[in-house]
Amino acid sequence: MKKYWLLKSEPDTYGWSDLEGLGEDHWDGVRNYQARNFIRDMSVGDLGFFYHSGKACEIVGVIKITSAPYQDPTTSDGCWLCVNVKCEKILPKPVTLKQIKTESRLSNMVLLKNSRLSVQPVEKDAFEYILQLSR
DNA sequence: GCCAACGTTGGC
DNA sequence: GCCAACGTTGGC
Secondary structure (H helix, E strand, C coil), X not given: CCCEEXXXXXXXXXXXXXXXXXXXXXXXXXXXXXXXXXXHCCCCCCEEEEEECCCCCEEEEEEEECCCCEECCCCCCCCCEEEXXXXXXXXXXXXXXXXXXXCHHHCCCHHHHCCCCCEXXXXXXXXXXXXXXXX
8 A cells, every 4th residue: 555754854955956856866864763664664656745844844745755665875784774766746835834733634743743753654634635735 | 043852872 | 771961853
């Protein structure tokens, strides 16, 4: 079954346009066990939101998981994983954190409960609802 | 720039 | 195995 995710990045370091320019890239550098465990659960074809943290604080687009999880090439430590991703579609209107906070249907999102987790699951209903909000 | 929340490290 | 100290992340 297809799963849904949210991946966070600081746009000054690595933003939507960086991934768009590359076409496809690996989502590397995750050094948190909880986040790593979510990466381990990813499958080809899963979808995820690309979230810009820091200045903007908003979901800017949808990305697609294009590989199974494999060892993160940016470290020799075998316990870290990454997956390949590519841009699926940019949101017509970004959905801001502020907006998410006002939606009672989204109040149980991990984004609100654990704002520091950089890779997190999103429920199907929440995913689809956010897509509606972005129109 | 500040601070809260969270994770990690290391002494005991 | 507990907990204090420290570092990092991210919203404000």
